[in-house]
Amino acid sequence: MSGDFAGPTxxxxxxxxxxxxxxxxxxxxxxxxxxxxxxxxxxYFVVLRRLAFATEALSHGGFAGATxxxxxxxxxxxxxxxxxCCAGVLMGILGDxxxxxxxxxxxxxxxxxALGSLFLTVSTKLAGEAVNILFGNILAISASDVRFVVxxxxxxxxxxxxxxxxxxxxxxxxxxxxxxxxxxxxxxxxFMVLLGVAVATAVQxxxxxxxxxxxxxxxxxxxxxxxxPSSAIGFAMLIAxxxxxxxxxxxxxxxxxxSFFITTLAFVAFVVTRQFGPSRLARGRRxxxxxxxxxxxxxxxTRGAALSR
Amino acid sequence: xxxxxxxxxxxASVAYGRRTIWSGANLQLKAGEFVGVIGPNGTGKxxxxxxxxxxxxxxxxxxxxxxxxxxxxxxxxxxxxQRRTLGSDLALRAYDLVLLGLVGxxxxxxxxxxxxxxxxxxxxxxxxxxxxxxxxxGLLSGGEQQRLLxxxxxxxxxxxxxxxxxxASLDIKSQHEIVHLVExxxxxxxxxIMLVAHDLNSMLEMLDGIxxxxxxxxxAGSLDDVVRTDVLSELYDTPVHVHVTDDGHRFVVGA
Numbered sequence: 001m002s003g004d005f006a007g008p009t010x011x012x013x014x015x016x017x018x019x020x021x022x023x024x025x026x027x028x029x030x031x032x033x034x035x036x037x038x039x040x041x042x043x044y045f046v047v048l049r050r051l052a053f054a055t056e057a058l059s060h061g062g063f064a065g066a067t068x069x070x071x072x073x074x075x076x077x078x079x080x081x082x083x084x085c086c087a088g089v090l091m092g093i094l095g096d097x098x099x100x101x102x103x104x105x106x107x108x109x110x111x112x113x114a115l116g117s118l119f120l121t122v123s124t125k126l127a128g129e130a131v132n133i134l135f136g137n138i139l140a141i142s143a144s145d146v147r148f149v150v151x152x153x154x155x156x157x158x159x160x161x162x163x164x165x166x167x168x169x170x171x172x173x174x175x176x177x178x179x180x181x182x183x184x185x186x187x188x189x190x191f192m193v194l195l196g197v198a199v200a201t202a203v204q205x206x207x208x209x210x211x212x213x214x215x216x217x218x219x220x221x222x223x224x225x226x227x228x229p230s231s232a233i234g235f236a237m238l239i240a241x242x243x244x245x246x247x248x249x250x251x252x253x254x255x256x257x258x259s260f261f262i263t264t265l266a267f268v269a270f271v272v273t274r275q276f277g278p279s280r281l282a283r284g285r286r287x288x289x290x291x292x293x294x295x296x297x298x299x300x301x302t303r304g305a306a307l308s309r
Numbered sequence: 310x311x312x313x314x315x316x317x318x319x320x321a322s323v324a325y326g327r328r329t330i331w332s333g334a335n336l337q338l339k340a341g342e343f344v345g346v347i348g349p350n351g352t353g354k355x356x357x358x359x360x361x362x363x364x365x366x367x368x369x370x371x372x373x374x375x376x377x378x379x380x381x382x383x384x385x386x387x388x389x390x391q392r393r394t395l396g397s398d399l400a401l402r403a404y405d406l407v408l409l410g411l412v413g414x415x416x417x418x419x420x421x422x423x424x425x426x427x428x429x430x431x432x433x434x435x436x437x438x439x440x441x442x443x444x445x446x447g448l449l450s451g452g453e454q455q456r457l458l459x460x461x462x463x464x465x466x467x468x469x470x471x472x473x474x475x476x477a478s479l480d481i482k483s484q485h486e487i488v489h490l491v492e493x494x495x496x497x498x499x500x501x502i503m504l505v506a507h508d509l510n511s512m513l514e515m516l517d518g519i520x521x522x523x524x525x526x527x528x529a530g531s532l533d534d535v536v537r538t539d540v541l542s543e544l545y546d547t548p549v550h551v552h553v554t555d556d557g558h559r560f561v562v563g564a
Contacts, residue, residue: 168413175388176461177413180413227401
């Protein structure tokens with residue numbers, strides 16, 4: 001489709017006018033922006049709760065749900081949503097027992113993809129749909145899909161906002177949060193349901209395979225250089241929205257899919273931010289001093305004393 | 310008179326299913342007392358703390374905390390659990406971790422008020438953690454993290470402070486500092502302290518009593534009753550020697 005264009009004029013106003021002259025680009029920008037903001041917020045908690053791999057598994061599992069729905073003549077988005085939310089509830093109920101169960105999660109992930117491949121062969125209607133489910137097709141998102149995406153994303157954001165402080169407490173230190181009377185288990189299950197909704201929504205933009213780009217990388221990038229929760233969420237939003245907008249513009253002018261650009265930009269943001277900030281310092285510190293920080297510090301004090309003598 | 314009693318156990322027992330953890334516990338702690346909780350691994354020391362927090366139901370008997378049965382989320386109890394979760398990759402400022410002790414139970418979001426900020430900074434000052442308020446928790450040492458958790462637990466002005474193995478995996482200097490910090494808190498605020506530990510040497514001189522769990526019995530005793538070669542050897546089922554120096558200091562040594 002981009003073959004028709006001469007390319008950007010580098011007059012930003014004229015380029016923007018050209019891009020937004022198309023309904024499908026308006027839809028893509030609206031859906032992409034909303035999903036970026038939602039992904040940044042939910043991703044902050046995904047990283048904090050160490051659920052990155054579980055999120056990936058949840059999303060891949062969604063492939064079986066989406067393809068299965070098409071086989072029985074239902075909307076793939078509905079199948080995805082139902083499947084992912086149910087899997088989310090299950091993960092939430094398992095809760096702490098899920099920690100460190102990489103093999104079990106991976107096995108479930110592989111089985112879900114296998115189911116999806118079975119559904120693909122069973123149904124002939126799926127051939128075109130499959131690539132969209134796997135890699136997303138944000139340029140083909142319809143106006144009614146956009147309404148769904150905006151509705152689900154706003155609902156997710158509202159609910160996360162409503163339980164923000166208890167969820168942060170329960171994510172950082174579940175034992176103390178429970179001792180303070182917070183419903184830690186219920187919060188965990190509620191979060192997994194919201195994560196399921198977020199996954200199903202974000203699949204519209206980047207597909208099940210590239211979900212990491214929307215739900216995890218922006219938040220992980222922000223946490224690479226700031227340890228203030230509000231700043232981390234704010235920067236995650238900026239990174240996510242920046243990746244989506246730039247990805248869409250590149251996808252508009254170049255003959256390659258936006259989900260490729262969005263994912264690549266998010267990956268670059270992660271790699272670049274990893275070179276700065278606390279986690280980098282932590283690694284350096286661990287290499288420099290194999291002793292705990294206390295000892296390290298008292299050792300440097302002793303050295304200072306010796307020098308001044 | 311009874312206002313003075315902070316914790317009261319009357320014939321209290323806890324069982325998980327058919328397995329009795331401990332039973333027939335009678336215990337009374339008064340305001341400002343500092344007791345050490347000891348016993349081999351898996352005997353129910355953490356269960357004891359969880360019973361006080363209202364997270365474990367008694368199978369018989371009763372417990373009262375500050376005159377009431379244990380309830381969930383009691384702000385008058387400060388709790389520092391056994392540490393295993395705060396990883397080196399936790400990108401959260403020390404200040405924000407402590408702040409959760411004050412606002413973490415409130416729904417919704419929003420910036421902390423000036424009064425809340427002041428309270429958090431004061432608590433961090435009180436435990437000597439103010440200098441690393443801006444550092445990510447994951448970069449701090451075990452001793453520094455313990456200080457943060459103690460500061461967090463003080464924010465609700467508790468009358469009872471439960472510390473579950475706060476000295477585990479700390480070096481000797483940090484152990485010493487944490488014990489003295491706890492002692493200062495007890496003295497300045499009159500808070501009753503229950504501290505679970507395996508190594509009592511660093512705090513023997515400060516303790517008012519010892520609670521030990523042995524063969525399903527939860528027993529409270531004075532230091533003279535418990536910190537003895539015969540009692541500790543039987544308790545841990547291995548030779549333990551209590552050495553008393555000329556000036557009356559006791560040291561516990563695994564023989």
